[in-house]
Amino acid sequence: MSTVWLLLLGLVAYSVYKMCTTKMAVRLLRLIYEYRCKDYVKFIAEHKRLFAEAQAKGGNHAACTGHFYDLMAELIELYYGPSFHFAPPRYKGQNNDEALQDFHAKVAHLLQLAPGKKCLDLGCGVGGLLRDVGRESGASVTGITLSDEEVRIGNELNQSMGLGHICSIVKGNMQRLPFEESSFDAVYGVYTLKYLTQPELERTLQEVRRVLKPGGMFLVYCLMKTDKYDESNPEHRALISGFEYSCGMPALHYTKRMKQDCIQAGMTPLAHFDSSHDNLQWYTFFAENRLLRFLLTSRLIRTLMYVAEAVRILPAKFTEFMQIFIVNNVISIYKAGSMGIMSGSEYLIFQKPVAGPSH
Template sequence: MPVLDVGCGIGGPLREIARFSSTSVMGINNNEYQITRGKALNRVAGVDKTCDFTKADFMKMPFSENSFDAVYAIEATCHAPDAVGCYKEIYRVLKPGQSFAAYEWCMTDAFDPNNQEHQKIKAEIEIGDGLPDIRSTRQCLAALKEAGFEVIWEHDLAKDSPLPWYLPLDTSHFSLSSFRLTAVGRFITKNMVVALEYVGLAPKGSQRVQSFLEKAAEGLVAGGKKEIFTPMYFFLARKPQ
């Protein structure tokens, strides 16, 4: 049963699915380093005979039509510059009658495009996490239907979480894992990055990237608290027979 992982990263979910099922999973990713790392981890996990990676753009995949029995994407297709085009390409390689499931990063119905604070939060998430214009849940649904899919089920799973999804990033909730996000933690981290960049142990631009990531964390927490953003919008769609 061939399965496709769209935007697979280094393949963590890919290996878990392969180890606990009879599927062979193909991951598609355009990052050569992540693919090299993923292949090494596949060998360690003992799934290198059933799982592999393809370096390619998921907007134009090198697979023939009707190649896969299932397709999934985890926090990946939100990076697509065109949702309809991305979903159409997934539709093309999926076999008729089979399913596509995904987690998307989305703006919720509570997001007000005319609210300047909302716009600032959205921009911080986009810049810090390398995202194009973040789509709303409604836009995702519309794009799926335009691509030809039947939407079986969709829900913002963040609404059902017993704990806020953004808790590890929230500096008002102290923990050892969030210490680096506090004022003191950020000061220490910033100066470490500056020092490492100065002596050449960190590449040039590391401090700038760290600043982007801090802003992204702030945006994610603010978006979560105001319930205008979710990283847990899930849908299950089917390609008609």
């Protein structure tokens, strides 16, 4: 065998070895194993129907979002972990889990949480952030989310991690918060207000103001369009609208507009800053993860998946599901982030005025 062939064989063997020893590859294999029995034909068709219905009715995507997370919650938790958001590393080489922990501690700190205080997490997912905020600060944190599956998984994790006495998750729509007036010292929404368009966003911000105590703090951290986004640029439009479809959500908000809407709802702005800078960006996890991008975009892998579907090793439409809901999302985040048209690490911090009407 020629030296070139030997070298190539060595390279392939080394890549397979590296893949099998990384946490990411183990998670990916576990995910494919766990997710082999789902009905993707039904999921894709229902997503398409609910999304079209939401668009036609002028934007309330709650039904589409709830349906999306009922299937996706466990998948994201298995692959990415219990926090469905991104944060830039604080220093080069910091891993994603540590960057997220730092971000969670910062949220607790910025909201001045401490034992005895009460905090509300809007659209909490399975509660990775909520548990870290509770553990870090000792405050009690209640989460609200649309999906039954997120409530089930999240509350199981609260109990199994010994945090059931301060952390709980309820099912509900943040547009109508099932809580008394002035009952929370702080409220935050991380990667969640993007699911609301007008007038739902306005209604939700009014609800936030109602449940906050006078002087209480409100923190928004979200994926948003930046001023660099150009609606007349077909590439920009395709990237962002494809991402919106894959997430089952309405048009992304511009940062400026989100800030204005919070002010309009009667919140006093306290701070606005972006924690990404230079080569420490919120999408670093995807930018540096070349292996993941290769796995997701490789034609060879896609063909192998189609073959596995044909011989029924993988369920029907699994490849299409992967393309729309995983590959498209990862690639959109990476591309829109690198192009600077989408931001994902801006903090908007507000306070409910001490005097004046509560809503």
